[in-house]
Amino acid sequence: MKSNIILIGFMGSGKSITGKLLAYRLGYNFVDTDVAIEKTYKQKIKEIFANEGEDAFRQKETDTIKKLAQKTHQVISTGGGVATKKEDMQALRENGVVIALTAMPRTILKRTNNDKRPLLAKKSNEERLKTIIELMAKRSEFYKKADLIIKTDDTTPLKNVEIITKYLKGVK
Ligand code: S3P
Numbered sequence: 001m002k003s004n005i006i007l008i009g010f011m012g013s014g015k016s017i018t019g020k021l022l023a024y025r026l027g028y029n030f031v032d033t034d035v036a037i038e039k040t041y042k043q044k045i046k047e048i049f050a051n052e053g054e055d056a057f058r059q060k061e062t063d064t065i066k067k068l069a070q071k072t073h074q075v076i077s078t079g080g081g082v083a084t085k086k087e088d089m090q091a092l093r094e095n096g097v098v099i100a101l102t103a104m105p106r107t108i109l110k111r112t113n114n115d116k117r118p119l120l121a122k123k124s125n126e127e128r129l130k131t132i133i134e135l136m137a138k139r140s141e142f143y144k145k146a147d148l149i150i151k152t153d154d155t156t157p158l159k160n161v162e163i164i165t166k167y168l169k170g171v172k
Pocket of ligand 1: 009010011012015034045078079080081082116117118119
């Protein structure tokens with residue numbers, strides 16, 4: 001079996017919490033690409049966006065992913081934009097099973113109510129919902145390329161882990 005489990009999906013789809021629980025269950029290391037970027041470059045994601053812009057963030061993300069993809073036995077929770085980058089997904093897929101977590105825009109709106117995410121740092125809920133809908137329309141086709149897709153609107157992170165472990169047993 002490919003040894004890394006790659007979680008892709010929109011911001012607020014539950015990748016980090018599900019990934020942590022899944023890693024614990026499998027006895028794997030948990031890695032969050034945003035946390036890895038923050039450690040390597042000693043800046044918060046929102047500072048990188050503010051100081052250097054989105055393109056610079058994306059380059060750092062790609063460089064980080066290429067390094068991570070070489071290791072094994074990890075659950076890797078990726079930032080919401082990663083699935084759209086061919087280069088990143090090719091590197092991750094070499095040794096990874098790809099699982100997408102999805103959710104409806106209104107669910108995402110509820111789950112992302114903080115200013116940690118530069119792309120959603122809008123003032124009103126209405127503006128944020130509009131951005132979520134627009135970004136999701138561009139990204140859905142990429143999330144659909146996953147080996148397994150889980151709709152998380154009505155699941156819990158533990159339930160997601162159950163679904164994933166069951167799936168993994170079947171692909172062994
Ligand atoms: C982003 C998602 C964020 C983070 C950055 C950009 C995106 O990660 O990488 O703010 O483009 O969707 P999460 O999906 O973990 O929030």
